[in-house]
Amino acid sequence: MRFILPSSLLFVVTQSGLTQYVTWRNHSREWSLMVILNRLYCDRYGMCGPYGNCYADDANCRCLKGFTPRLPQHWKRVDWGGGCRRKYDLNCSGKDGFVK
Numbered sequence: 001m002r003f004i005l006p007s008s009l010l011f012v013v014t015q016s017g018l019t020q021y022v023t024w025r026n027h028s029r030e031w032s033l034m035v036i037l038n039r040l041y042c043d044r045y046g047m048c049g050p051y052g053n054c055y056a057d058d059a060n061c062r063c064l065k066g067f068t069p070r071l072p073q074h075w076k077r078v079d080w081g082g083g084c085r086r087k088y089d090l091n092c093s094g095k096d097g098f099v100k
Contacts, residue, residue, distance in 0.1 A: 009034075017044035049083020 008024035010031060019037040024030075037043070042054035048061035049070070055062065061075075063084035069075040071082040 013045055017046050019043070019045065046081060048080045051084040051086075052080055054080075 010022045010024070012020045012022060014020065021034045021037070022031040023034050025032045040056050041047070042056045048054045051064050051067045052061045053064060054060075061080035063069060066087055067084035068087050069080075069082070070085045071079075074080070074082050
């Protein structure tokens with residue numbers, strides 16, 4: 001994902017989820033890395049996948065309440081990118097639904 005900013009600045013989210021600012025150098029005709037914004041382990045985009053939450057105090061992902069790991073075998077290998085899925089299907093004709 002890329003966003004062009006004024007003055008030859010580029011904001012980039014890499015495939016690994018790192019957030020970077022780069023600037024164009026006319027003399028060398030190449031992009032130059034200015035800063036990587038991810039300071040904490042949990043700052044990586046998509047670190048825990050859908051319905052997952054990252055906690056900086058223990059650097060582990062956990063599923064939100066009512067969810068379970070989508071790929072438990074991957075979570076055992078510390079690969080949380082697959083995220084979480086609902087433990088139970090929603091029952092929209094019953095008690096599940098939106099709150100007013």
